[in-house]
Amino acid sequence: MGRNRHLRKRLWRLRSNPLRRHDDVVEAWIVLVVWAVVLVDTGQKAGSEVVLWVDSAGDFTTEPVSSEEATLESAVLGLTAALAFAGPAFGTGAVARYRLDRRRIDSWGAEWNLVGPSWGRRTS
Secondary structure (H helix, E strand, O other): EEEEEEEHHHHHOOOOOOOOHHHHHHHHHHHHHHHHHHHHOOOOOOOHHHHOOOOOOOEEOOOOOOHHHHHHHHHHHHHHHHHHHHHHHHHHHHHHHHHHHHHHHHHHHHHHHHHHHOOOOOOO
C-alpha cells in the first residue's frame, strides 16, 4: 500500500486532472527520456563483465571505500570530534574567566570606595 502511494505521488504529472498543464506533461516525458538514457546508456557492451557488491545479507550495496578515502574520512571525523569537545570546553572556560574577572573588578571597586577618598587628602 505504501509503495503504491509513493508511486502515485511520483507520477502525479501523468494523471488526468483539471489542473494538469501541458508543460507538466512535457516535463514528465523529458524526465522519463532522461531516466531511460541514463539507465540504458551505461557504455557497456552486451555480454561485458559487471562487478556487483553485496553485503552479508546478499543485498546489493556500494563499493567499499579505498584506504585513502577511509583515511580522509577518519581524519575529518576525528577533527570534528575534537572540535565538538573543544568548543564547549573553551566556551565554559571563557564564561568562567568572565565571571571571575567581573567578581575581581567588583571587589576592586568596593575596595576603591573604601580607600579612594583618603587619597585626596594631603598629609603634612
